[in-house]
Amino acid sequence: MAYGWRIALQVFLSVIQSVANIGPSIAVYNILSLLQRKDSNQDISRDLWMWVGGLAIAFIAAQWIESMYLSLMSFYELSRV
Numbered sequence: 001m002a003y004g005w006r007i008a009l010q011v012f013l014s015v016i017q018s019v020a021n022i023g024p025s026i027a028v029y030n031i032l033s034l035l036q037r038k039d040s041n042q043d044i045s046r047d048l049w050m051w052v053g054g055l056a057i058a059f060i061a062a063q064w065i066e067s068m069y070l071s072l073m074s075f076y077e078l079s080r081v
Contacts, residue, residue, distance in 0.1 A: 006076065014069075031052065
């Protein structure tokens with residue numbers, strides 16, 4: 001099992017990437033839920049801006065994790081040569 005730690009690392013990074021990629025979808029869902037409740041004369045502006053900020057952070061984090069994952073896999077491919 002010479003490549004066991006590399007396989008474990010790839011599985012770990014894939015799970016982290018999958019979790020990070022679902023973050024923007026959760027934020028969009030909550031934004032849309034808040035916009036639907038806007039008709040009930042509630043003040044939703046603070047909660048809405050919180051989810052918009054969360055969407056931005058989740059999107060940036062997902063893209064950063066994906067780029068780190070691709071860079072790490074490319075590094076391993078180049079180090080094998």
